[in-house]
Amino acid sequence: MLNKELKLASEETLYNRSKVEQIPIRNGFGEGLVIAGDADPNVIVLCADLSESTRSSVYQKKYPNRYIEVGVAEQNMAALASGFAAVGKVPFISSYAMFSPGRNWEQIRTTICYNNQNVKVAAAHAGISVGPDGATHQAIEDIGIMRGIANMIVLVPADSREARRATVAAAKIKGPVYIRYAREKTPVVTTDDTPFEVGKAYCYREGKDVVLVAAGPLVYEALLAAEELAKEKISACVINAPTIKPLDEATIIKAAKECGAVVSCEEHQIINGLGSAVAEALGRNYPTPQEFIGVQNRFGESGEPDELMDKFGLRAKDIAVAAKKAISRKEKK
Amino acid sequence: MAYLDPEKVKSLTHQANEVRQSIIEMLLAAGSGHSAGPLGMADIFTAFYFHILNKDVNNPDWEERDRLLLSNGHICPVQYAVMAHAGYFPVEELKTLRKLGTRLQGHPHRGTLPGIENTSGPLGSGLSQAAGMAYGLNMDGKKNWTYCLMSDAEMDIGNIWEAVMWAGKYKLGRLIGVIDRNNIQIWHVLEIDGHNFEAIVNAVEEAKAITNKPSIIIAHTIPGKGVDFMEYDFKWHGIPPNAEQAKKALEELRTLGGKITSEHQ
Numbered sequence: 051m052l053n054k055e056l057k058l059a060s061e062e063t064l065y066n067r068s069k070v071e072q073i074p075i076r077n078g079f080g081e082g083l084v085i086a087g088d089a090d091p092n093v094i095v096l097c098a099d100l101s102e103s104t105r106s107s108v109y110q111k112k113y114p115n116r117y118i119e120v121g122v123a124e125q126n127m128a129a130l131a132s133g134f135a136a137v138g139k140v141p142f143i144s145s146y147a148m149f150s151p152g153r154n155w156e157q158i159r160t161t162i163c164y165n166n167q168n169v170k171v172a173a174a175h176a177g178i179s180v181g182p183d184g185a186t187h188q189a190i191e192d193i194g195i196m197r198g199i200a201n202m203i204v205l206v207p208a209d210s211r212e213a214r215r216a217t218v219a220a221a222k223i224k225g226p227v228y229i230r231y232a233r234e235k236t237p238v239v240t241t242d243d244t245p246f247e248v249g250k251a252y253c254y255r256e257g258k259d260v261v262l263v264a265a266g267p268l269v270y271e272a273l274l275a276a277e278e279l280a281k282e283k284i285s286a287c288v289i290n291a292p293t294i295k296p297l298d299e300a301t302i303i304k305a306a307k308e309c310g311a312v313v314s315c316e317e318h319q320i321i322n323g324l325g326s327a328v329a330e331a332l333g334r335n336y337p338t339p340q341e342f343i344g345v346q347n348r349f350g351e352s353g354e355p356d357e358l359m360d361k362f363g364l365r366a367k368d369i370a371v372a373a374k375k376a377i378s379r380k381e382k383k
Numbered sequence: 384m385a386y387l388d389p390e391k392v393k394s395l396t397h398q399a400n401e402v403r404q405s406i407i408e409m410l411l412a413a414g415s416g417h418s419a420g421p422l423g424m425a426d427i428f429t430a431f432y433f434h435i436l437n438k439d440v441n442n443p444d445w446e447e448r449d450r451l452l453l454s455n456g457h458i459c460p461v462q463y464a465v466m467a468h469a470g471y472f473p474v475e476e477l478k479t480l481r482k483l484g485t486r487l488q489g490h491p492h493r494g495t496l497p498g499i500e501n502t503s504g505p506l507g508s509g510l511s512q513a514a515g516m517a518y519g520l521n522m523d524g525k526k527n528w529t530y531c532l533m534s535d536a537e538m539d540i541g542n543i544w545e546a547v548m549w550a551g552k553y554k555l556g557r558l559i560g561v562i563d564r565n566n567i568q569i570w571h572v573l574e575i576d577g578h579n580f581e582a583i584v585n586a587v588e589e590a591k592a593i594t595n596k597p598s599i600i601i602a603h604t605i606p607g608k609g610v611d612f613m614e615y616d617f618k619w620h621g622i623p624p625n626a627e628q629a630k631k632a633l634e635e636l637r638t639l640g641g642k643i644t645s646e647h648q
Contacts, residue, residue, distance in 0.1 A: 094522075118518070126545030129508035133515020136450075136493070136500065139522070141515075157508050157542070165493045165502050 052255055052273075057243035064239065065277050072235040075267070076174045078210035079231050080105030082217025083142060087113050092138055093221055096131055098124050098145040103233075104174040106144040128154040131169040132161035140168055140221055147173035147189030147230060155195055162226050163199045170220045171196070176230040177317035178345065178362055179267065179355040188350035194322025196228040197295040203227045203248065204295040206316075206324070208269035209238045212292055215246040223248065230266065232317065234355045237270040239290075251298035253305065257287030260373045261305040264315035265291050265324045268343065272315050274366035279373055286373060294324050299331040306332055311376035312340040315369055317359075320344035339379035341372035391434070398468065399429040405464040405477055413481040416489070420534065421461035423565050428465040431530065440470040443498035449527050450516050452501045454509020455534035455563070456490040463487050463496075471498045507540030509533060510560060514550040517558040531560045538562070570599050577602030609636055 052058045063069040087093045087109060094116045101107040101119070110117035120127040124145055131141040143150055151158050151171055162169045178188045197204045205220065205227060207213040213231055220227040245252070254269070255276050264272035269290045276286035287305050291298060306312055312332065314325030320342040332338045345362055359365055387395075406421045431451055432438075439445040453462050460480060467474045472486070479485040486496040490504030501512045513531035520527050537543050550558055564572075571593040575582040583602070590598035606620070607613030610632040613624075624632055637645035 094519075115522075120549060121545075123542075123545035123549065125508065125542040126511045126514075126549055129511030129542065129546070130515035130518075130549070132501070132508075133512035133517075134519040135515075136512070137516050137519035137523075137525075139519045156505055157511075160502055160505050161508050161512055 053253055056245060056252055056254060057241050058254060059239050059241060064237070065274060067237070070237040070270075072237050073210040074232070074234060075207060075210050075213045075236050076103075076105045076231040076233060078207065078213025078215075079144075079172055079174065079217050079229070080108030081210075082214040082221075083109040084112050085214070085218050086140075086142075086221035087116060089218075090140060090221060091116075093140045093142070094118060094134060096120050096127050096134075096141055096143045098122055098127050098143075098150060100145055100174070104144045104146070104172070106142070106172075124150040124152075124154040125157050128157035128169075128171075129161045132157075132165065132167045135162075135167040135169050136165075140170070142170040142172050142217075142221075144172045144174070146187065147176035147192045148187050151192055151196055151228065152189055158196075158202075158226075159199050163201045166201045166225050168224050169226050171226070171228045172217070172220075172231070173229065174231045175233045177232050177266065178350040178358045178364075179232050179234045179317060180350075181234070181355040181358060182352050184352040185349040190317070190319050190345045190350060191322065192228075192230060193294055193316070193318050193324065194326070197327065198322070201226055202295065203293070205229045205248065205292055206265040206294055207231070207292050208264075208266060208290050209236055209240055211238060211240045211242065211244070212246055216248075216292060219246065219248050232267050234267070236267045239270050239273060246292065249293050249296050249298060251289050251291040251293070251301040253287060253289050253301065255286070255288040257285040257309060259285045259309055260311045260313060260377050261287045261289060261302070261309045262313050262315060262369060262373065263289045263291055263302060263305075263324065263328050265294060266317050268315040268317055268364060268369075271364065271366045272313075272369055275369035275373065278366055278370050284373065284377070291324060291328075294327055297327045297331055299335065302328055302331055303335050306336050306338040310338060311373070311380040312338050313343060313369055313372045313376050314340060315343040315364075317364060318344055320346060339376050341376045343369050343372055387434070395426075395429055395433055398433055399425045402429055402461065402464045402468055405467065405474065406460050409460055409464065409477040409480045409487075412478040415481060416460055417457045420455070420458035420563065420565070421464070424458055424461050424532070424563055425465075427532070427561060427563070428461050432465045432469045436530075437527070440498075443471060447525075447527060450500050450513065450520075450529040452503075452509050452513045452516075452529070452531045453491060454501075454503055454513075454531055455506055455537055456503030458534070458563075459487075459489075459491045459503075462491065462499075466496075466498055472496070506534070506537045507542040509537075510543055510546035510550070513560070514546050514553075514555055514558060517550070517555045518553060521555070521557065527557065529555075529558050531558070532563065533560060534563045535565060570597050572599050572601065574601045574603065577604035578608060611635060611640070 207216040262272040316324040325342040480487045517529040
């Protein structure tokens with residue numbers, strides 16, 4: 051049973067892939083930008099020649115004078131944004147995750163984070179679900195390279211609605227924020243009434259045997275896994291952790307104490323991402339057996355998004371297997 | 384037009400000398416750091432901080448100030464020294480350069496020392512930051528000038544060229560860059576009047592004599608040279624003359640600009 055207080059999507063259609071509402075997460079970015087721009091005239095958007103596919107085009111249409119085309123020059127874009135922020139603007143820089151923050155990491159570190167400048171790095175096409183473009187365009191290291199920089203906040207929204215909220219929230223924070231969006235149509239698990247606050251993780255489903263901590267498109271897979279596990283009388287708690295940094299450690303530690311086993315679920319390398327952040331928090335506070343669902347220290351490849359999610363073991367059934375393994379380790383302890 | 388009277392030149396010269404002395408003293412105290420670049424740029428920095436910049440040393444965040452960004456952060460001793468002499472902070476503090484707890488970090492950090500406009504060290508991103516500031520200020524209708532000081536070595540860096548093209552595309556009329564051409568680089572560089580045959584040939588001969596590194600000759604030319612109505616006019620970059628314009632051009636060339644009579648006349 052889903053936590054009613056969080057007003058999530060209807061369970062009648064949620065667990066059926068063919069019936070659940072699906073929207074690309076990046077659409078929420080475009081919508082959120084416009085809301086942020088309506089609220090603050092200093093919000094500007096810089097884009098590296100990808101306005102359509104990142105959805106920053108939505109902002110461009112409404113606020114052409116506050117949209118600035120940079121061309122394919124991501125290093126310039128990051129350092130420009132630092133300059134814009136220094137004179138009072140609130141720049142969002144927009145490209146694919148592979149190029150920003152992939153190519154301009156040093157400029158983001160030196161000219162944005164070290165100065166604590168008010169710049170938002172918005173990255174579309176993150177994860178392997180980018181699909182046929184192949185490994186060169188599938189960013190699966192971006193969470194790691196962003197969360198390792200001091201001052202940077204890291205957000206990974208689960209669906210398009212949460213992406214909209216995360217975008218609006220990022221604009222209100224004074225300081226650097228990284229937001230990661232997936233390209234593909236993704237099941238929508240939240241509604242317009244679901245709460246979202248930077249720094250908070252939400253327990254979407256109560257459970258007592260294992261905690262499934264997820265972010266991004268894998269929140270949906272974790273919910274499906276919990277439903278599958280329930281049929282086998284395994285009670286799984288599902289936590290959506292859209293803020294990877296600062297992680298809501300209290301919520302995760304509390305659930306780990308209640309369940310005694312954890313599975314982290316993300317569309318990212320298992321090194322340096324959400325799973326690592328969870329392990330760091332538990333290691334310091336309440337060491338707990340943990341399994342890691344994610345890309346297992348390899349590169350992506352070409353294929354349809356659904357095929358890749360299957361091949362890379364990022365599905366509900368993979369999470370269910372990992373859950374049982376984590377539970378078995380708990381029992382041996 | 385003379386912008387400086389002799390007295391002002393004298394006082395700037397004196398000031399730059401004081402700055403150079405401070406640079407030597409602070410580097411000695413630090414026991415590490417760069418010497419040549421800071422000394423080489425002492426006059427430029429003195430000119431900016433003691434004459435060119437619109438600023439308020441008692442209010443470094445004053446909104447109407449001009450922005451001066453240093454892109455090649457490793458020469459920061461000169462900036463620190465000039466700022467101290469200009470009154471941003473006590474000259475005595477210069478001796479804390481590179482020491483634990485100092486505001487004078489080994490490479491400058493925006494936020495640690497008031498008056499520093501940008502963080503630099505990793506080369507090549509200063510011009511982008513300056514361009515972002517210049518564009519942002521222009522969006523708000525502000526008239527401040529933004530200056531960016533760069534090294535010639537930075538011209539090797541892709542980020543610089545991204546910024547060069549971007550700032551040009553958006554016609555950032557209140558952005559001014561200064562490049563420290565100190566010839567310390569690994570190329571042998573010659574600059575010539577590209578319309579002076581002696582200069583052209585001499586430069587190539589000089590370049591041939593340098594065999595331990597590559598040479599480059601920067602030729603200053605006049606676009607459209609020889610045809611009066613094409614000279615310095617950007618519109619002739621990518622279009623040909625029409626028949627009438629060609630006739631006019633040929634007439635000018637054949638008569639050497641009207642100095643002689645053409646056999647075609």
